Amino acid sequence: MPSFKIPKIPDLSNLPDQLKRPFPPFGELVREHRTLRGLTIEQLAEAVEITPSALREIESGTRKAPGISIAKKMAEVLHLDKDDRDTFLDSAEWDSSVMGHLLGRPQEKKAHPPLLASILVFLIADIRGYTHFTQEHGDQAAARLTTRFAEIAHAVVEQWGGQLIEVRGDEILAVFSSAQQSLKAANDLQSRCLQESNTHPDLPLTIGVGLDVGEAAQVEGGYRGAALNRAARLCSLAGGGEILVSTGVAYVAPQVDGVMFVPRGQEQLKGFAGLTPILLASPVKTIEASVTTVTTVTTETTITSEQEEPGE
Numbered sequence: 001m002p003s004f005k006i007p008k009i010p011d012l013s014n015l016p017d018q019l020k021r022p023f024p025p026f027g028e029l030v031r032e033h034r035t036l037r038g039l040t041i042e043q044l045a046e047a048v049e050i051t052p053s054a055l056r057e058i059e060s061g062t063r064k065a066p067g068i069s070i071a072k073k074m075a076e077v078l079h080l081d082k083d084d085r086d087t088f089l090d091s092a093e094w095d096s097s098v099m100g101h102l103l104g105r106p107q108e109k110k111a112h113p114p115l116l117a118s119i120l121v122f123l124i125a126d127i128r129g130y131t132h133f134t135q136e137h138g139d140q141a142a143a144r145l146t147t148r149f150a151e152i153a154h155a156v157v158e159q160w161g162g163q164l165i166e167v168r169g170d171e172i173l174a175v176f177s178s179a180q181q182s183l184k185a186a187n188d189l190q191s192r193c194l195q196e197s198n199t200h201p202d203l204p205l206t207i208g209v210g211l212d213v214g215e216a217a218q219v220e221g222g223y224r225g226a227a228l229n230r231a232a233r234l235c236s237l238a239g240g241g242e243i244l245v246s247t248g249v250a251y252v253a254p255q256v257d258g259v260m261f262v263p264r265g266q267e268q269l270k271g272f273a274g275l276t277p278i279l280l281a282s283p284v285k286t287i288e289a290s291v292t293t294v295t296t297v298t299t300e301t302t303i304t305s306e307q308e309e310p311g312e
Contacts, residue, residue: 022094023087024091025061026088027059028059029088029091033080041056048077049070049073050070065094068096071092072089118216119215120216121213122173122174122212122227122228123157123173123174123175123176123211124171124173125153125189126235127146127170127205127206128239129240146167149170152193153172153174153189155192159185159188160176160188161177161181162175162176163175179249179252182211182249184258184259186209187258187259187281189209190243190283191283193205206241208236208242209238210232211231211281212234212246212248212249213246213248213252214227214230214248216228230269233269233272242280243282244280244281245261246277246279247279249279258283260281260283261281262279263279265277
C-alpha cells in the first residue's frame, strides 16, 4: 500500500471553519515555474507523461493536483531548488484529492467549456416594390422607408433573441440560435410592418421573408454557408406578407404557437441541385380566416341554391 506523506501545515485547531491555504495553489506554482523555465504546456506535459489537456486543467485549478510521483517528476523537470521543491510538493499534497477528502473539502465539479452553437437560423427580409417606390417618390422618401424598416427589424430581432447582422438598403439579415424564436420574429416582423403601413400609408412596408437553418462559417462581418444562401432564395420567392421556410426549419421547430406550415410545392433554387420543398409559415389566424371565408361562401351558395329551387 503506497504511503502518504502529510504535508507540513500549521495547527488547524485555531483556524476558522473555512480553512485558509498554507501554500499557494499548486496550479499557480506549476504555471509560474513552467513560465520561468520557458517551457510550453506541451513540453512539460510530455516530460512528465501526462496529456496537455490535463496539465491545462491543473494550471487553471479545474483538476486536482496529480499524484506525488508526477509532482516530483515536475519538480525535477522544472529544476526547483530545495525550498521551492518543498513548497511545490507540499502544495501538490494539499491540493490532492486525498487531502481534500481528509479535510472535508467539497469535491469540485469539473468545469466544462461552453459549447458554441454552430447550427444557426438565418432570416432575410426585404421590401417589396422598393425600386418602383424609389422611382416614384425619390431618394429621400426611399431613405425614410428603409430607415424605418431597419428600426423595426432591429427592435423585433432583439426582442426575440437574435442578432441583426446586416442592413443593406431594403434588405436585412438576422441570425438566431433558435428556430422557434426566428419564426416568432418573422411573424412579428410581418405584423409590425403591416401595422406601420396602415398607420403611415406614405411608407408602405410590404415585405417578404425567407428562413433556413444549418451550419455556417463565421467570417469577418457576417456568415457564409448554404443555409444563408437558401434563406436568400426563399426570400426572393416570398410574396408581400409571406414567410417562406425550408423543411429544415419546420423539422427543428414543428410546433410554434401562432404559426402553421402550409406546403408550397417545390422550386429549383439557383445554386442548389434538385428541387427544394418550400413551406409557407402562415399565422394561424390567417389560416382560420381563410377557412371561415370558404365555409361562409359555401353556406351562402347552398342557401341561395335552395331558395331558387321553387322558381325553377
